[in-house]
Each structure stands twice: as C-alpha cells, then as structure tokens.
Amino acid sequence: MQTTIQSAKHNENRNCRWRGRLWLEGPDGTFLGYGRVVLLERIRDYGSISQAAKSMEMSYKHAWDLLDSMNRQAGGKLVETSRGGKQGGGARLTPAGEKAIETFWRFHRKFNMLLAEMTEELDTFLCG
Template structure:
C-alpha cells in the first residue's frame, strides 16, 4: 500500500480557555461537569473518567472558585445518601463551551481537513493528555 493509499489519521479537536488572572476551562473539566450532570455524583463521575474522588473533587472545587457562583452543588451523604448536581450556571457553562467547540469546528473544517491530510499516516501514535 503506497503512502497515498493509506487512510488519513484520526483527528481530535480540543481547546482550553485560560482566564486572567487565573483559572482554566478545558475539555477534561467540561467532561467532568457533564459526567456529574449524568450521574448525579462527583465520585461516580470521577470513576467514569478513571480518576480518584479526590482529583474529581479538587477539579470541582477549582471550577466553583473560578466562576461568580458555583457550577456544582453537592449534598453530603447520610441516611438518604448524598449526591451532586449542576447549577443553572454549570449547565450554561457546559452549553457555551460545547457551542464554541461546534462553531470552531464548523468554521475551520477546511483548514482542519488540510492539516489532517498533511499528517503522515505512519506518524507515531501518542496518548492524548488527561489534563483538564
């Protein structure tokens, strides 16, 4: 099979917003928010992403500090159990991030395709970063 006949490599797009003076919002944190929304639990969301409860809780704490009001509210455990849910602002942040992502992909589709076509199909594979 010649180089021209080989399939194009897979392409994954991600971006991160860096807020001044501090704080970041990227694909990992947004995925964690989505998982909390789906599972109703910080620990279950962390497990679904193969991260410890502590790591998930620290990321949630970071997110809650970055924005004007919390994105996640947690209820402590007990006889009725605990849980967590996204606040209205949390849902809005996820929706805005995903909208930016979709609009960027649509606007840059031609350039992304050109970059993808220029990648060698024999380039060594790398594991994507797990940073949030």
C-alpha cells in the same frame, strides 16, 4: 485532561489536516476544557462526584480539585453538593453549570468548523 479535536470535514484526499485543542483560560489557568466539561456532564448523569470521577478513571480528590478551580473562576458554584445521611449525599449542576456545558460545546462546534475550513484551504502543494 485535554483531548485533541479533529476537523469534522477532513478531506480524505489530503495528506494533512489542521488539528487543535480548545479550552478557556481563566485567572487561575484552565477554566473549561473537554475533560472538565465531561466531568460536569458525568456529575449531572450520576448525581455524584465520586461516581463521575470513577467513570472517568479519576481520583475523587482530582475531580474535587477541578470543581473547586472551576467554581472559584466562575465566581459561583457550578455544582452543588449535599452531605450524606439516610439517602446518602449527592451532587447536582447549578444553572451556571448547565450554561458552562452548553457554552463550551457551542464554541467547540465553531472551533471544529473553523478547523474544517482551514483544512479545505490548504494548498495542495503543501499537503498533496
């Protein structure tokens, strides 16, 4: 689940701009990307994989599969879960999960700045 990232400093006088998507590839394919990071943030916010998945209109199984993939590629858990009981189960981010979110958004900002710079450098002959 990737979304398109747009240049933040789009020049309104131009007819075109550079766009792109950013994700981190791991040994098993996508490790971190926009949708996966939002899932981690929602787990942090809701304290529940089920509620996080529901808020993203995603099945619990799909969310669990994404988490399993991220955990395997990270070499450790990004999310810890606890089983239900009187108080019910839950999920929380580990320090590695928090670091994954921070790292992704830091590089996301750099990527957006690069797209903006590239757009500013477009030759007016190409994009009026």
